[in-house]
Amino acid sequence: MKSRTTLKKISANLNLSVSTVSRALKDHPDISEETKLKVKELASLLEYEPNTYAINLRTNSSRIFGLVVPAIANTFYDSFISAAEQEARENGFSLMILQSGDDPVLEAENLRLCRANRVAGVMISVAPGSQGEAFKKLEEAAIPVIFFDKVPDSDTYNKVCLADAEAATIAASVIIKYRKKKVLGVFGNPELSITQKRLAAFTRQFEKESPETKLVIRHCFNSNEAQNVASEFCSSNSVDNIFAMSDEILVGVMKALYKLNVSIPSDISVLAISNGFLPGIYKPLITYVETSGFELGKLVMKRMMDYLGGQTFSRSLILPTRLVEGKSL
Amino acid sequence: MKSRTTLKKISANLNLSVSTVSRALKDHPDISEETKLKVKELASLLEYEPNTYAINLRTNSSRIFGLVVPAIANTFYDSFISAAEQEARENGFSLMILQSGDDPVLEAENLRLCRANRVAGVMISVAPGSQGEAFKKLEEAAIPVIFFDKVPDSDTYNKVCLADAEAATIAASVIIKYRKKKVLGVFGNPELSITQKRLAAFTRQFEKESPETKLVIRHCFNSNEAQNVASEFCSSNSVDNIFAMSDEILVGVMKALYKLNVSIPSDISVLAISNGFLPGIYKPLITYVETSGFELGKLVMKRMMDYLGGQTFSRSLILPTRLVEGKSL
DNA sequence: ATCGATATCGCAAACGTTTGCGATAATAAT
DNA sequence: ATTATTATCGCAAACGTTTGCGATATCGAT
Numbered sequence: 001m002k003s004r005t006t007l008k009k010i011s012a013n014l015n016l017s018v019s020t021v022s023r024a025l026k027d028h029p030d031i032s033e034e035t036k037l038k039v040k041e042l043a044s045l046l047e048y049e050p051n052t053y054a055i056n057l058r059t060n061s062s063r064i065f066g067l068v069v070p071a072i073a074n075t076f077y078d079s080f081i082s083a084a085e086q087e088a089r090e091n092g093f094s095l096m097i098l099q100s101g102d103d104p105v106l107e108a109e110n111l112r113l114c115r116a117n118r119v120a121g122v123m124i125s126v127a128p129g130s131q132g133e134a135f136k137k138l139e140e141a142a143i144p145v146i147f148f149d150k151v152p153d154s155d156t157y158n159k160v161c162l163a164d165a166e167a168a169t170i171a172a173s174v175i176i177k178y179r180k181k182k183v184l185g186v187f188g189n190p191e192l193s194i195t196q197k198r199l200a201a202f203t204r205q206f207e208k209e210s211p212e213t214k215l216v217i218r219h220c221f222n223s224n225e226a227q228n229v230a231s232e233f234c235s236s237n238s239v240d241n242i243f244a245m246s247d248e249i250l251v252g253v254m255k256a257l258y259k260l261n262v263s264i265p266s267d268i269s270v271l272a273i274s275n276g277f278l279p280g281i282y283k284p285l286i287t288y289v290e291t292s293g294f295e296l297g298k299l300v301m302k303r304m305m306d307y308l309g310g311q312t313f314s315r316s317l318i319l320p321t322r323l324v325e326g327k328s329l
Numbered sequence: 330m331k332s333r334t335t336l337k338k339i340s341a342n343l344n345l346s347v348s349t350v351s352r353a354l355k356d357h358p359d360i361s362e363e364t365k366l367k368v369k370e371l372a373s374l375l376e377y378e379p380n381t382y383a384i385n386l387r388t389n390s391s392r393i394f395g396l397v398v399p400a401i402a403n404t405f406y407d408s409f410i411s412a413a414e415q416e417a418r419e420n421g422f423s424l425m426i427l428q429s430g431d432d433p434v435l436e437a438e439n440l441r442l443c444r445a446n447r448v449a450g451v452m453i454s455v456a457p458g459s460q461g462e463a464f465k466k467l468e469e470a471a472i473p474v475i476f477f478d479k480v481p482d483s484d485t486y487n488k489v490c491l492a493d494a495e496a497a498t499i500a501a502s503v504i505i506k507y508r509k510k511k512v513l514g515v516f517g518n519p520e521l522s523i524t525q526k527r528l529a530a531f532t533r534q535f536e537k538e539s540p541e542t543k544l545v546i547r548h549c550f551n552s553n554e555a556q557n558v559a560s561e562f563c564s565s566n567s568v569d570n571i572f573a574m575s576d577e578i579l580v581g582v583m584k585a586l587y588k589l590n591v592s593i594p595s596d597i598s599v600l601a602i603s604n605g606f607l608p609g610i611y612k613p614l615i616t617y618v619e620t621s622g623f624e625l626g627k628l629v630m631k632r633m634m635d636y637l638g639g640q641t642f643s644r645s646l647i648l649p650t651r652l653v654e655g656k657s658l
Numbered sequence: 659a660t661c662g663a664t665a666t667c668g669c670a671a672a673c674g675t676t677t678g679c680g681a682t683a684a685t686a687a688t
Numbered sequence: 689a690t691t692a693t694t695a696t697c698g699c700a701a702a703c704g705t706t707t708g709c710g711a712t713a714t715c716g717a718t
Contacts, residue, residue: 017667017669019706020667020668022706023706023707030666035666049444050445050704051703051704053382053389054703054704054705055705056705057380057672058673059705060673062382072407073408078403081402082401082402082428085427086428095427096393097410098414099415116378116381254610255609278610280584281610294402337675346698348677351674351676359696361695382675384674384675386702386703388703
């Protein structure tokens with residue numbers, strides 16, 4: 001319970017002023033090598049740790065980022081968070097994590113928290129129906145915001161996205177290459193731009209390269225709905241391929257297929273856009289277009305660092321994607 | 330870019346002192362209702378937000394918890410984090426997340442960060458080979474520490490654990506009930522107390538209830554090793570049940586079984602201790618003893634709140650467990 | 659010996675809040 | 689009318705650090 005050592009305590013012990021001690025500890029040229037040595041010795045002896053509260057107040061800044069995601073318990077976001085945390089630490093920052101639960105109200109509250117805590121920056125994947133107002137306030141507070149994955153439309157924002165259109169185009173191409181003609185595409189919340197982009201690219205590719213394919217699109221909001229959608233459709237229609245827009249949807253689709261007792265890929269083939277972990281645990285391995293949460297996390301943090309380094313003009317970065325072949329097609 | 334409104338600004342506008350404004354905003358009885366009203370009106374008009382930096386410095390406390398886990402990208406820890414974040418928010422706290430990567434050095438560095446940021450409390454699942462020194466320092470700094478899941482041995486600590494022994498005992502009982510006689514138990518890092526507890530209870534139950542069972546124990550450090558261990562053992566030995574101590578191990582075991590092309594449960598049955606998500610995506614559904622990361626997260630946060638509320642004596646809480654029947658046994 | 663340059667350090671304000679205490683005025687008790 | 693009480697508010701210090709500026713001393717150059 002001994003009280004922490006402060007600059008004042010050190011200065012008193014050495015008959016120096018607080019300012020001299022402060023400067024000595026950060027190698028200010030005004031201070032002689034001799035006193036620097038004395039100060040540093042005593043500081044490490046007394047295990048001096050600067051008071052972050054005071055530094056934050058004085059410098060009006062902190063070394064903590066706010067990270068807002070729809071959900072943490074999600075194979076995509078947890079790998080994103082994992083990467084972001086690593087990168088942040090290597091740059092001397094920490095991460096404050098908040099989840100919105102896809103609720104715009106909670107999201108706004110989380111952003112309020114970010115402002116209250118005066119974080120050094122905010123990284124956010126927005127909830128559906130997200131209001132732009134909260135972002136304006138962050139802007140007013142001069143807090144940099146970087147959107148990722150699920151982003152708003154406006155061009156004035158800084159964004160880092162997966163190659164949504166490209167991934168969906170690749171997915172469609174592969175399905176076409178395998179000559180699938182009766183395709184069920186299961187997509188997520190139609191209000192999200194990520195869904196819209198993937199859906200648009202997906203259907204466009206079919207229209208262009210294989211207009212004769214019978215393509216049916218279904219939307220769902222979670223894994224269970226995906227299961228129901230797939231289950232109902234497949235039991236009353238002939239299908240030779242199911243496309244899952246995300247990991248969450250893939251899980252639902254696979255549960256449906258397991259229940260229907262069809263074999264993959266001979267009865268129905270499967271293709272997904274995925275983070276990569278889940279496709280690997282199924283048998284057969286699911287072929288997927290990779291959208292790496294881990295890589296995205298690293299890229300977003302790099303963008304944030306660049307921003308703090310002065311590159312504040314808005315940009316949209318795109319993380320490239322690639323096909324990973326399994327045995328499901 | 331307009332500067333933030335402070336107490337001083339409000340007080341100047343109303344010809345009041347800073348202290349009066351401060352007290353008015355927090356309904357101090359010394360202040361008249363009339364001025365309270367005036368102050369609050371102007372405050373909300375100017376969108377006053379208290380400066381957290383200043384409050385932290387003045388009160389020498391913050392509303393942020395440090396949470397240290399071996400890894401974020403993990404179905405157990407991410408559900409833990411998810412629950413912890415929710416509970417924290419409902420109590421007006423936020424979460425600073427740090428991962429140790431099972432590296433004691435990184436873990437110590439993370440704890441140093443927690444001290445530097447003077448978090449309100451630390452929740453940690455320790456890395457193997459973790460040094461007690463860093464915990465002592467937190468104790469000296471009067472920062473409450475609650476250990477969870479992977480905890481040190483000492484009784485002087487506050488801990489919240491899964492019912493490790495109970496879970497393993499239940500698992501063994503079920504395997505015995507199904508009359509499995511050639512069992513492969515795949516366990517994790519033997520240095521961790523969580524492994525030791527589960528292993529001890531598991532083997533003891535067999536010795537007690539079914540000494541004739543041929544029980545072989547293998548250890549592994551990750552999913553890939555689990556796959557190799559299971560693969561090698563099963564291809565050269567007769568096995569009728571595999572027990573997986575964790576989700577990570579289960580994934581490896583299932584990959585091995587898929588490659589060996591055995592059918593579950595007729596050829597080899599499977600039982601796991603799991604968080605619950607992964608067993609549900611296999612076919613057949615895997616029977617498992619549930620150790621809920623989500624529930625543990627809630628319990629840990631409750632314990633932390635109780636601690637901050639004054640219940641500082643060390644305690645060891647145990648989260649009960651239950652069997653979830655699948656079709657793998 | 660005087661002057662300007664340089665090296666080294668301290669003073670004091672500032673960041674925005676909280677809080678003990680004292681000040682004033684209004685009201686009630688005697 | 690005097691005193692005691694209460695209601696209401698302001699003063700000023702404190703939290704620990706950073707930083708512009710001024711102070712002193714040393715030293716070589718003139």
